[in-house]
Each structure stands twice: as C-alpha cells, then as structure tokens.
Amino acid sequence: MTAISITPVVTKADRAAFVDLAYRLNAADPAWVPPLRMEAMELVTPGKNPFFEHADVQLFLARRDGKVVGRISAHIDHLAVAMDPVQGMGPGTGNWGLLEAEDQATATALIARAEDWLREKGMNRVLAPLSMSIWEEPGQLTKGFDHAPTVMMGHQPERYNTWIKALGYLPAKTLKTFELDITKPFPPLIQRIVASGEKNQRIHIRNVDRSKFASEAALILDILNDAWSDNWGFVPFTDTEIGYAGKKFKPIVREDLIMVAEYDGEPVAFMMTLPDLNEAIKPMGGKLFPFNWIKLLRWLNKPRVRTMRVPLMGVRKKLQSSRLASQLAFMMIEYIRRNSVERYGATRGEIGWILEDNQGMVAIADAIDSHVNKEYEIYQKGL
Structure with a gap:
C-alpha cells in the first residue's frame, strides 16, 4: 500500500479539504447529520471560533497518492491546562479530535502525529477525542450508533472506537445522554x-x-x-x-x-x-x-x-x-x-x-x- 503522508493545514485550500472530508467519509451513514458547512468551517478557523484565543491548535491532513484520506486536530487548551488535575485536565494534558479516516492505518498515523505534536509542545498526557473544546462535541460514540445525534452532539463510526483502543488508550470518563x-x-x-x-x-x-x-x-x-x-x-x-x-x-x-x-x-x-x-x-x-x-x-x-x-x-x-x-x-x-x-x-x-x-x-x-x-x-x- 502506498505510504501515507501527514501534513499540517496551512492554506485556505487545506482548511477546506479538512472540512470537506467529513461529508465524503460519512455520506453512507444514515445516522450522520451533515453540519452546515459554514459552521463546520467556523469551528476550525482562527478569528471565528473564540476557542483559538486560549488554545494552541494544529490541524493535520493525511494523504495517500495525493488524495486526502484522513484528518485530525491536535490542541492544547491553556484554560484546561490551568485546571486542577483532580478535575481531569490540568498541567501537561493535551487533546486531539475531529478524527476522520478511511482506514485503520490512516487513523493510526494521524493519532501518532497528533501525539508527536503534543509531545513537542511539552505535553505528557492526552485526553481524546475532544472536538475541540469540552463544550463542543466531546468523546467517541460507543453506544447509540443506529440513530441520529441531536443538536450539538457528535456521531462517529463504531470502528473508530476499536482503532483508538488498539493504540493503548484507556477510558477516562463516560458521558451519557438519556x-x-x-x-x-x-x-x-x-x-x-x-x-x-x-x-x-x-x-x-x-x-x-x-x-x-x-x-x-x-x-x-x-x-x-x-x-x-x-x-x-x-x-x-x-x-x-x-x-x-x-x-x-x-x-x-x-x-x-x-x-x-x-x-x-x-x-x-x-x-x-x-x-x-x-x-x-x-x-x-x-x-x-x-x-x-x-x-x-x-x-x-x-x-x-x-x-x-x-x-x-x-x-x-x-x-x-x-x-x-x-x-x-x-x-x-x-x-x-x-x-x-x-x-x-x-x-x-x-x-x-x-x-x-x-x-x-x-x-x-x-x-x-x-x-x-x-x-x-x-x-x-x-x-
């Protein structure tokens, strides 16, 4: 299989490709709700989303043979880093989120790159996925794949859960809806x-x-x-x-x-x-x-x-x-x-x-x- 290249999002075209990928990869999922594109773009754009005012954020794209096959965000919320570690975040804790990948190899490469970026920034622990703030769409869906999410709730394929756990991730907290x-x-x-x-x-x-x-x-x-x-x-x-x-x-x-x-x-x-x-x-x-x-x-x-x-x-x-x-x-x-x-x-x-x-x-x-x-x-x- 052709090698996967992981590159940072730099240009407007990169950012557009980052947003567009979710629509392509989730098109066949009857439970997925396509967000309004303008809002999806706003979420990942500095100057639009105030999360960027207190966070370092790097978006990455995965390509194979020139085709975009995956994406991920890596981020450090400085307000979260300043919290008491007893509350889950705290010093040294970074995050990744907004994961989309065509296959497990791509997801593995993207998560590894996000982890490397967090290490380079001095982080020693990761809580994920958070897309991107805890107040936005936290967590990987593990139950309820068969029906659409309500407003402001995430929806990810079940296979992502398997891929994440295969990389040594352990449960930190379960979030439930009733x-x-x-x-x-x-x-x-x-x-x-x-x-x-x-x-x-x-x-x-x-x-x-x-x-x-x-x-x-x-x-x-x-x-x-x-x-x-x-x-x-x-x-x-x-x-x-x-x-x-x-x-x-x-x-x-x-x-x-x-x-x-x-x-x-x-x-x-x-x-x-x-x-x-x-x-x-x-x-x-x-x-x-x-x-x-x-x-x-x-x-x-x-x-x-x-x-x-x-x-x-x-x-x-x-x-x-x-x-x-x-x-x-x-x-x-x-x-x-x-x-x-x-x-x-x-x-x-x-x-x-x-x-x-x-x-x-x-x-x-x-x-x-x-x-x-x-x-x-x-x-x-x-x-």
Whole structure:
C-alpha cells in the first residue's frame, strides 16, 4: 500500500479539504447529520471560533497518492491546562479530535502525529477525542450508533472506537445522554414535588426574556460556571465565548424552553432546552444555498420537532445536594415538558451529556423514567 503522508493545514485550500472530508467519509451513514458547512468551517478557523484565543491548535491532513484520506486536530487548551488535575485536565494534558479516516492505518498515523505534536509542545498526557473544546462535541460514540445525534452532539463510526483502543488508550470518563417520552406525565412522586414547589412563595420559575438576551445569557453562564466548577473536565467560559455562544444560540432560543429558577428573588438555577435543529438540517447535506436557507428560516420562525434536547442545566453550588435543588430541577423540567408538547409538537426529550458519576443528575434522569440512549467515551493515554 502506498505510504501515507501527514501534513499540517496551512492554506485556505487545506482548511477546506479538512472540512470537506467529513461529508465524503460519512455520506453512507444514515445516522450522520451533515453540519452546515459554514459552521463546520467556523469551528476550525482562527478569528471565528473564540476557542483559538486560549488554545494552541494544529490541524493535520493525511494523504495517500495525493488524495486526502484522513484528518485530525491536535490542541492544547491553556484554560484546561490551568485546571486542577483532580478535575481531569490540568498541567501537561493535551487533546486531539475531529478524527476522520478511511482506514485503520490512516487513523493510526494521524493519532501518532497528533501525539508527536503534543509531545513537542511539552505535553505528557492526552485526553481524546475532544472536538475541540469540552463544550463542543466531546468523546467517541460507543453506544447509540443506529440513530441520529441531536443538536450539538457528535456521531462517529463504531470502528473508530476499536482503532483508538488498539493504540493503548484507556477510558477516562463516560458521558451519557438519556431519552424519554415527554408526552406522558411524570411519575406521581415527581408531580407531588412540583405541586409542593408551586405552593412555596419563595420559589419563582420564569422564562428567559429574549428582549434582554445578552444579560440573560450572561446570567445563565454565570450560574453554569459556578454550578459546574467542580465537575470533571470543567473549563470556564471566557467573556468572548459567552458572547459567541449567545450569538450562536439566539436563532434557536425560545423563551418558553429556557427557565431560570429564583429563590427569594435570587437566580439560583437554570435549564436550557433547544429544539433539535438537526432534524431540520439533516436533509440539507450541509448546504444552505440555493434554497435551503428559505426552509431553515421558516423552521426557525416556527419550529415543529420530534425531539427537544436539554444540553445544559445547573444549580448554584451552595444549593447542590439539597432537596431544594432537586425540586427546582423537577419544576423546570415539568414546565418545559408541557411547553414542548403543547407548543412545538415534541414527543421525545434528550438530556445530556451527563457524566457517568454525576449522581445528582443521574438520579433526576432516573426519577423521570428516562433511559440511556447514547454513550460517549473520553480516553486517556500517557505520552
């Protein structure tokens, strides 16, 4: 077999080839959702994605006989490196992600090159795959290959998992998503907890105010940074990332699908739910033009979806592990469940990702009769 050459992405043409490869290699997978090409390009472009402001990133292409047959990103998130090692990242930890490869030999060569680059930068450990931030699409899919991912979740072929483990990578953390039928009322115990909260005058659950989008986004991310700050893999959002996330989410944000819980007038918890944009864009093949942009605008104006995804929720640390925290969570979940069914025609909910050992969130998922539908593995290896 002809030798594989691995070269860094340098030119605009290289970057375009890096993005294009995913569409070719995954075209035959009925569960894969082609991302909008403009967003896929933005993800890997300095000056567009604020991740580059606090990370060193190198993209690589693999070629055989001049044909692009694979790709990978290698990156060092300096905010992650500065975290306590107990939380999974920490000094000396680099990452790779965005792996696509025609065959195992190509994947092996790409991962080796990414590891070499990380060593050259002084890293002694790798957590992977992360594509590219922990907040974007972390982990390699290991369960749930037969159905499409929801918005902002990854989807990789099962063979990649085998190839990664063959190189000495060991599990570091499992991420899970839970699905449930939201047309059915929650169990009686949960209904009683919600009803009790509604009688408590110190509790107020409200929708976000879209007319104050910037301040509401900042509030939610402030709660998030506090609520998740002790979690495995946590990396704080920067001000630039907060603005970027707000701009990115705004078209699919619905006031009645994002709740803020206040206790004695203080915002202490939130739950963000998004209509599954992937249902709308999957048939588009990553292209908005010439006519798909019209279809997307119509959908954004009045989304009708099967699935709602809960990508983020959090309770301030001072309330965590309390009965109040669970009560606030159940109240927000119930109100959003009702709105999702009555106003958007949704029948299915997906919660996650959730860390496998996040006992509080797993308990909430179990209490509302949801079950694990997908699992993603983040692997580790010494360099």
